[in-house]
Amino acid sequence: MERQLIIAGFGGQGVLLIGQLLAYSGMLDGKNVSWMPSYGPEMRGGSANCAVVISDREIGSPKVEDADIVIAMNRPSMELFEKNVVPGGTLIYNSSLIDGKPTRDDIRVIAVPSGEIAEQAGNLRSANMVMLGAYTGLTEDFSVATLMDALRHKMGPSKEKFMPANQKAIELGIDCAKQQL
Amino acid sequence: MAVVFDRPKALCDVPLHYCPGCTHGIIHRLVAEAIDELGVQDKTIGVAPVGCAVFAYNYFNCDMYEAAHGRAPAVATGCKRTQKDKVVFTYQGDGDLASIGAAEIVHAATRGELITTIFVNNAIYGMTGGQMAPTTLIGQKSTTSPLGRDVERNGNPIRVSEMLATLDGPALIQRVSVHDVKHIMEAKKAIKKAFEYQIAGKGFTLIEVLSTCPTNWGLSAVESLKWLEENMIPKYPLGVMKEVQ
């Protein structure tokens, strides 16, 4: 098993965090993982992306060109990375912010209204957790418990009060993806 | 017979390479006497500069470093931060400290680094053969200001002690001279006090010592002392620029 992933969006949308949580969950499940961010002067509102590889074997390239799955949180990211999805791969996009549709017809497309779902989960800022859930609903790579472990580790005890809404967002994201399969 | 004059223990028993009439030898002796009187030879570590005093590691009878040009305060910082119980001093000339090492001395001073700097100002680059220094006086001739230092062409000299005295980190900044016995005695007191302040943890200390360069000034030893008094002291007035109580 090997997953090559690209997660992209505006800085501040938590795309680097989605990638870290997927990598961390992979590690918890005993896989080899790598997380490679775009880095630089991108500030809140700029573009941000990261590449994640989750694999049973030693990871070669941490840079991902041919992604099994791309998660796009905004339109420029979808336009930039749609071409990187392998034929038969999946593009998960944030339909709350992206009104257009992907143009390719050789890939599976999952539209996730992450903003609306996050609001429904009780925390507008958990749109990235919705996307994390959508990934999980699609792939069934990780249990919700593993994702929550990863999240708790990343956020630390001071953020415990946000955990119920985050878990809700992940679960609603899972449902959203499953309905489209 | 009672011994009334001897070589300080903190000076090695070797001939100095300094030119005849140069006051580096006097300043070396004052530093060594201060170390002896404070009884800290075995925990003193010195840092030699690049310039005339580059071989100071052969003269001070304690553990020594030789630093890159201008970097002595950084080297002393690295040494002191790893051994807070030691007494660390730098011995630097005007080119080393005020030109290439300007950043290092300013930041060591403002950090209040617990080191003592002996800053020997003779208004010229001695070791390299008499080029213009940052402290060369207006009108003073050097091999790179052959017609005399000119403000328009060469810019103004720097008064290091006054500049450093504006910072919060220093505990003692004082300018002294060694052109006669009275001033030598004052210089000795200042240098000893600087070491005492370092040991007491009061902050950064720097003693600027006005010094001569008979060879590159083109004067005799005695004329040099007179030239220092008449030309350098008006531009670089003696006294305590900063002292914390």
Added chain:
Amino acid sequence: MQRQMMKGNEAIAEAAVQAGCRYFFGYPITPQNEIPEYMSLRLPQVDGAFLQAESEVSAINMVYGAAGAGARVMTSSSSPGISLKQEGISYIVGAELPCVIVNIVRGGPGLGSIQPSQSDYYQATRGGGHGDYRMCVYAPATVQEAVELTQKAFDVADKYRNPVMLLGDGVIGQMMEPVSMPEYKMPVLPQKDWAATGWNPNSGRARAVINSLYIDSAELEQHNIKLQKKYDAIAENELLYKTEQLDDADIVIVAYGTTARIALTALRRAREQGVKVGLIRPITLWPFPSEVIAKASSSAKQMLVVEMSMGQMVDDVKLAVQGNCPVQFYGRTGGMIPGVNEIYEQIMHLKEGL
């Protein structure tokens, strides 16, 4: 052992602390800032000291001061900052002081970019500063390896009284991977009886003088001959490299650091197509694995060197190959990272010519 996700820069910093590094002097520059940031919090916890210097020049001279006092000390920077440190590195070598210098390389020349690069290879492997010297240069390809090599770097520095450089590209510094922090055990190393720690005339040891000045030419020549013997011993003892599927390889790739990982993925894909590709990954860039490259070149039909530069290590490969087979070069530069597809295409192109 417990695995934890760590960013390369933070893992390097923690590995150093575990290896007994208690002093760090640095100056901010992207993409290595997590190292000084981590140290500024961590070192006071272990009774050490972190100092943000006024410049890279000062930082490396603070390292000179701390190393001269016998402390385990480190500095880190990225390419333009490493250029500024070269004066101090040369003095450190001349004075025979051990320390670890981390260069998380970014694109150059000049201010260049902040993105990953391998264009400081010449500078690192040829000494970098003035004078005739070498230092051991480690090039990790994973965060785990960066941890292990950082710890080894301190031991090798102490063993030979010579600086050691950890040369990582921006990817190694910025990426996160699982790390098992090894339990560090210090090997038996020479006593630092040369250090400037305060001298008692009755102690029996000679007065310490930390110095690189040998004004007498004959003395300096003897000093350089002595240093050269040290470099010879490093070359003899400290060489590290890794090979992949070399035995039947028609095409042998030589690449290091992140580039070697990307090449590995390309190699796997080419192997799936039946192309016999092997890989040599130098882990020490100096000393350089010339012998294994020479041996591989006697049976390979093509060598392919891939770097994030316009071609630097390729010179050393050519010196090792000695004309045994053609040596091709593929490089990306300026902060561009070669992709698996690009390297795969290079392989397939070479395959056609076989």
